[in-house]
Amino acid sequence: MLPIDAAAHSSRWRRRHPVDKAVLGLGLTVLAISLPPWPGAALVIVTALTVLLGPAGVPPRRLWRAYRIPLGFCVSGALTLLVQVGAPEGFVTLDPEGPARAAGLLLRTSAASLGVLLFAFTTPMSDLLPRLVKAGVPAAVVDVALVTYRMSFLLLDSMTRIRQAQAARLGHTTRAATWRSLAGLGATAFVRAFDRASRLQAGLAGRGYDGTLRVLVPEARVSPRFVAAALTLLAAVAAVALTLHHVLERPLG
């Protein structure tokens, strides 16, 4: 199982309805990209971190391990904004506005990532996917996504074991051997995926499979109190951010 999904399965908010967590987590993401980065995104970062490490109970180390991936992308992406091309001073020069733009982008992407991580760290895919049918996603697509989700872990597990076996047989010692091993790994993934699908089909056919995958979804109800509290928090963050922005923008004196 992947670390984020494993954490979601043992989350304090596991039994909450996905809509509750979507309103809060994805609401913070929407605020992060729509409010001015300073101080809006900074406030979203503080709020998201407080909720993640406090009520949601996400272990800080797990959060950091997941967060450093998007953070790396954000930093490398923001670096490109530091330079400008074709200015009168030279072909490639430092942009005087660059650091402010890069800092704003860094704040926005960091805050938006934390909002999505709040949702991902508290909502297992197996709780979310079956409920997408009610949101209007065609049942056939949801069924394919469910099979994809369940089969991905089996395949990833197989890939890890095959890679270990290849390494034990000196399959990664030279560049040519690495390429051979990688090709074997890719082809084996295909063969195993299709083999599992045909075995699953045979098993389901014996149980009267009619084309619909019926799965048990843990019972949960949307909590009006939780949603109301989340919306109040989002409104408060937006109001404080806009007020502070207005105050900071106003010329002194």
Place this chain on the structure above:
Amino acid sequence: MHIAEGFLPPVHAVAWSAAAAPFVIHGVRALTREVKSNPESTLLLGASGAFTFVLSALKIPSVTGSCSHPTGTGLGAILFRPPIMAVLGTITLLFQALLLAHGGLTTLGANVFSMAIVGPWAGYGVYRLLRRFDVPLMGAVFGGAFVADLSTYCVTSVQLALAFTDPSSGFLGALGKFGSIFAVTQIPLAISEGLLTVLVMRLLVRSSKGELTRLGVLLTRKQSQAAQAAKGAQAAEGTEVESR
């Protein structure tokens, strides 16, 4: 290369989602039709989705010495066709955003447009074109995978350049900036992905002929005989016209 969560301004995020929507809806319709007429294909399509997800998690050695991930869009499009890849790619990108923190939900539309639409269609187009001109299967597979990978990065460059125009030289300057950064890393990677796809396909031709024939990548004996007969008839017609 996924565009990270929150990287695009809201207007761009919405615009790219709107641009991707018709292709994804078309793919969803094709997939629903397929599942209705053939219920067991749900499992095969799910397996294909899992394969695409796992393929994108493989680390390939880059010419520069570092490692990167293949997009898998070329191989996916050749095996499962671009409309189905639009749906499978969307599912894969959603999983990557929520399970691996790669990409994002606000940038899902932009990432779907580059990786699940333009990449597969461009790669599949080149593959079919090369096959039409009787290029051997492995040559066509390399061309398809190379173009799929490269076109994905070209579209990503355009998306970033539109969002972050250069203060001095505007969109073109930004496109040059992002394009030149990608060119250094992505041209070697596109070659690497092309080579890896050829190696995978070679093994698949040996081990999974049945599946490849069912997917339409390889021709059945009857189809290949019919194709040869059609070619023979065309050649004979040509000789007749010349002799007249």
